Amino acid sequence: MKVRFLANDSLVETEAWALAPALDFIRGELRLTGAKEGCREGDCGACAVIVGVRNESPTGLRAGSGFAYDAQPSCLLALGELEGRQLVTIEGLAAAGPTPVMRALAEANGSQCGFCSPGFVVSLTAYLINGDERRGALSVEGAFAAVEGNLCRCTGYGAIKRAAARLVEEFASLPLDPYARLDALVAAGVVPASCASFARGEILPSLARGEPSVEGGSLALGGGSDFFVRNPHPDPAAFPAFSLLDREPALRRVERRTAGGEERLEIGAALSWREFFSDPDILKLVPGIERFEKLLASPLVRERATIGGNLANASPVGDLTAMLLALGASLRLEGPTGSRELPLDELYLGYKKLELRAGELIAAVILRASRPFSLFNFEKVSKRERLDIAAVNTAAAFEAEDSAGGGPLIRRARISAGGVAPVPLLLKKASAFLEGRPLTAAAALEAARIAAAEASPIGDVRGSADYRRRLLERLVLAHFVVLFPGSGVEEAIS
């Protein structure tokens, strides 16, 4: 099989193994060594590159345009995923000399040892292209958020923050129309002219559409944020056949469907987390869910990680898994013998053990739109607030109404918890206890106590077993403090 793509402004055709990490191909074969290997697990951002796509499935694109450019860690990217796309590396950005992003960082002295610098340039450049999620405008906070996946050990981030703030000021009047904006960025020297040409299909039209060009097989690669962490140097002999799910349009859309008189949202399992948190239907169904996006991974990783991947990874502490468990999601599984549906809370049989038959794939996550929850909250405690794995996480979804006594009466409740058992847990007893009950301080304390008793945590590098149990109790209380202010729960906590 052949992989063909645009590397900056030159066409690359290669017979190289399509499942190889793009980082190795970029550094080794293309001899573009500006992208650095810092950790090979998406945690440092030193290997970030920009990937441009056009004319692909609508959810893969930024709203209102036929193209998208996003920063991604190239250590988590399979070479084959570049097929028909444009790879923009730091060398491509710098081809005509230092760009305004590079100049802003240099003038603020934002590069000390320099090893992380190309990654910061890439993330900030992608931010200028895209702006704030769901808005497109630039903001200082948004620019800071854009580099949350980039680690720097030298500067303490002060100079980088000053440079980011300066860039936001300098580019405050960028147009919001995607094509006009890209043209403006080309004119300002932020991105090379080849980006505007690629976005319009003016160069390499035959590559306009990414065609699935890899053999189907036993390994189905989603975003690679798990696969490449476990296989930092994958051996071709070990993976003779594989498929790249980002080439399956059916797995990458969000559809409203009516089945059996019930309205439902079917979310393609290969949807990236970034796409999940910006889909209007999902945001409408789960009000406020976007508040928690920043607690999940980093912008770089959210571009790679998929919904289905988080579920299939079966980590007992998957953040999105905890959210979807609380939201009462089901799965559509597709396998050699057909398709079936399974409630998410029945997927996990034991530690990393799934109720999946041979050859079966998680195709979609289903949320029932006709029975929404009006209240949703997510809690997570980790050593570092951003881009860290939780010691404990928990999500809660409630449907409540005002009771006769004036306080809220809980009609339906679903609370989940991660990091407290071998599997992601639906706290059935605590949820059942709450249903049909007015939310009083006493009821909240009792529900939290029941939740802690449902947990069977172990101790590891992220926290002792005892801590996790106590923390879960506090985080369940936090749901009530957040969702039911004025209910007296806060005052009752000691």
Place this chain on the structure above:
Amino acid sequence: MKPTKESELNLSGATRYLDDLPATEGMLYGVPLTSPCARGLLRGIDASAALALDASVSVLTASDIPGENQLGEAVSDESLLVDGEWSYLGQCLALALAATPSLARKAAALVRIVYDELEAVTDARAAAESGSFILPSRTMRSGDPASAFSRCAIVVEGRVESGGQEHVYLEAQGAIAESLEGGRVRVVSGTQAPSGVQRAIARTLGLGMHDVEVEARRLGGAFGGKEDQAAQWAALAALGAARTGKTVKVYLNRREDMNWTGKRHPYSSDYKLGLDAEGRILAYEADYYQNSGACCDLSPAILSRTLFHAASAYRIPNLRVTGRMCRTNLPPFTAFRGFGAPQGVFVIECALDAAAREGGWDPVELRLKNLLAEGDSFHFGQPVADCRARRTVDRTLELSRWTELRAEIDSFNSAHRLVKRGAAILPICFGVSFTKLVMNQGGALVHVYGDGSVSVSTGAVEMGQQVARKIQVIAARSLGIPEGLVRVESTRTASVANTYSTAASTGSDINGMAALAACEEIRGRLLGLAARMLGADKGELRIESGFVTKGCEITELAWKELVDKAHLDRIDLSAHGFYATPGLFYDMKAERGSPFAYHVYGCSAVTATLDALRGTYRFDEAFIVHDVGESIDYDVDLGQVEGAFAQGLGWAALEDLRYDERGRLLSDTLSTYKLPDLRFMPSAVKIEFLEGAPNPKAVMRSKAIGEPPLLYGIAGYFAILDALRAVDRTHPTKAPSSAPYAYDLPMTPEKALDFIQGVRR
């Protein structure tokens, strides 16, 4: 500052780090096979399966080492490849070489070893109990603490723990060694100490140092981690090159680097502090149990810096501090920015915290009352000179509006139940100079080329601290020419010899002075020529902005013309400069002397907000007033303060280095070991350099900058502690009131919740 060429190259991705250098024809890749448990006896190595993998594969073991199988400089206790017993998990047993990195990795995995697992010790106090030490303990004394304690109104005692810290230099360790004719080798090494690497290679290969050339290009961060510990990878690559006659590259990946290399030393310490009724410190005793790891490495020097900084910025008339280097079966702990000082400073700060609580004193007033002043002496006899402690603390209190801030925090805390704020201040006093006398020397080689451009080589390694920038400024100012004419070269043992590591914050002090000496020598020769050309007196001539000046007047004689003429007149346009820090002496037996050229002062104030429901915290603001002397480059010094503060804050409240009891590193990836990201840092960091504070003891009246600001981060620990103490407790605490205060760094959300729920106090 103007953007420098270097930072634009970095930002364009053009800078070539070790792994970016193009592979050469026939290059081999070396992957070490390392020990599978913390202690073991190697009985045999079977490489047959590895050798059968590919014709390019070879496997080197201890018997292939032509010279001495030894890397240890202070104590010979560290073999290059294990021959017999190993003493930590991740120690190198063999080196697999092959034509590609993946073949070498596979080959290393195919090497079979036969071994006996032996019992291992990982805890410093357990090692001390069994008498397992690197070297005998060391004690410093002043006054008579035993009798002073009897006069104290308040005496506090307790234990303090501080965790290790992984360097996480973004560029991992590695080296490329090229085999030259006649058995010589040329090595590019990711090291802070090229001469040390040269010495290690000469020793292990049985060569003269003149047969080994080592170059350190720009490093992607080091922070002390590439001081002694870079030698191993370079010596392995050189061994491979010597045995195969080919170029050999050894470059670790992140997990290997984290598992196999040493970090900041964890300490477990006991303290006893006595004060009079007014809060004046009368006596202090501390016992430091340094977890040194399996080999000596730099542990003795690090311990000595702990002892020298035991009293931090405080006046303590009666003192006894003892340090023990406990040998355990963990990778040898090593240098990390601060070099033992942070561990010692944390202990005295904890003791003061406990005293403030017991005596009911305001923590700031207690510190002010005991702050060092002119006329005091350090406990090792050096007089406190040009003391800036009070100036920096006073200015920090002003800058942070401390009195108002405290009142705002107190009123916030009474208005909020589940959110609490806290604040702390921390003065610093950090001694500058290598505590090992011989290391306080350095050389430089300066060439002025015929076209007027200038090349400066020194022993300083550029690793992100921007020492090259400072040397460029020093050379340009000394020669009176634009900075753009000066290039600072990579660090090569053939250009400048017998150097010591770029460390101890002395990089620009020592190498800048050496460069200055060389530049002044050349300038003197050129001005002599200019005097003849202009018929002027040499004493009234200078070079400024590229022209010779006479008094206040600019002459027609330009730099380039002068250089051209000098060459025609056969005047030497090159010079070697040398600098040895003057005035240093120390009597190890008496533990008395003047080991430091000067001290760096400063103060930080940090505020934090605690979420008392979830046990999480966030830093809000930091105010730092730092004594930088006269800054050579404001942006470079600002970057050093900000960066060091971030590492200190990470050490104090985030970075959680964890080994299991069998010596296996649990936090061995960046997903399990978290370091500060942009959001971890306080949203507002205000840094001010002390004004009007030139330092006559260092180059261009500046002060060393690298390490001292790391200490400011310790204030973060106490800011969180302050917030934790404001938590309302409606039920009695589970920890008895007689229980000692728990001081256990880093603070983590788990420990914070323990405080909130009264499990610890």
